[in-house]
Amino acid sequence: MATKKDDGLLEGRREFTDSGTGKAYYIAAPNADDIRAADWQYSKTYTKSMLEGITTSAEMMDILMRRGLIGPEFEQRQKELTDTLSLKVEELQNASDLDTKQKFAIEVSTSREELFNWNQRLNGPMANTCEQIADDSRLEYLTSRMVQNKDGSRVWDDYSDFLVEKNQSLAMRARFEVMLYLQGLDSDVLEKTPEAMAIKEIEDEIQRKATEALEELEKEAKEEKKKSSKSKSKEKKSTTKKSKEAE
Numbered sequence: 437m438a439t440k441k442d443d444g445l446l447e448g449r450r451e452f453t454d455s456g457t458g459k460a461y462y463i464a465a466p467n468a469d470d471i472r473a474a475d476w477q478y479s480k481t482y483t484k485s486m487l488e489g490i491t492t493s494a495e496m497m498d499i500l501m502r503r504g505l506i507g508p509e510f511e512q513r514q515k516e517l518t519d520t521l522s523l524k525v526e527e528l529q530n531a532s533d534l535d536t537k538q539k540f541a542i543e544v545s546t547s548r549e550e551l552f553n554w555n556q557r558l559n560g561p562m563a564n565t566c567e568q569i570a571d572d573s574r575l576e577y578l579t580s581r582m583v584q585n586k587d588g589s590r591v592w593d594d595y596s597d598f599l600v601e602k603n604q605s606l607a608m609r610a611r612f613e614v615m616l617y618l619q620g621l622d623s624d625v626l627e628k629t630p631e632a633m634a635i636k637e638i639e640d641e642i643q644r645k646a647t648e649a650l651e652e653l654e655k656e657a658k659e660e661k662k663k664s665s666k667s668k669s670k671e672k673k674s675t676t677k678k679s680k681e682a683e
Contacts, residue, residue: 449584452613452623456605461591462584463617470581477577477595482570493565505557517554521547525630534638541634548631579607579614 449462466474486492491499500506524547528540562568580598583591591610592598601607616623626632 450613450617450623452609454603454606454609456603460586461606461610462586463582463613464584464588466578466582470578474574474577474581478570478574481573482566485566485569490564490566490569493562493567496561496565500558500561505561510554510557514551514554517547517551521551528630528634531634534641537634538638541631541638544629544631544634548629575615575618576611578618579611582614582617583610 449464451460451462453460497506521544524540524544528537528544531537531540576598577595580592580595581590585591592601598607613623616625622628627636
């Protein structure tokens, strides 16, 4: 149980759990020095990438345009898929019965995946540009500074310690949680999509009905046992009565 001191320490920090070990970690807001150092890390990584001949975002956009991977047709299809997703979400939110909700939840999930895959024509190549590599480095630096143990101590003493972390599950989860934190998103953002909430509602309803059915069966079994017990009692009394009369 947390002490008053612990409560004050935990206040204002976001908590997440490493799925591998079950240990809880905490995210605290970066201070001014952390932000300045992270920006410097961005600049160093960007310059290094440039010197290594990695393309910039602008150069990558030109390449994709020349190859016909993006352009008017790409944008048109992107808009169509976005509109389809919005329509499916609206249909899901207007659905009343569980069967219809399940149907539209699957369709929304499929539409979202189609839009994601289409956007990868742009997002995939852009992930390998100077800007994105530098931005990833900045995020990793902030992760090494912002993630703490319960007592407020840093999990990684230095940025270099984060880079050689053996528990990659923890490193990746921490990086993801810090990214969501910096974007102002909740940790359970993926669980709050319309389709995820609909599926959760359906699962809860199925569980509720299963529980009710089980309780009803148990009730019937008790009543049947009670009736059987009464019947046996009557038979016993009748047998006893006849035995006495025979005597």
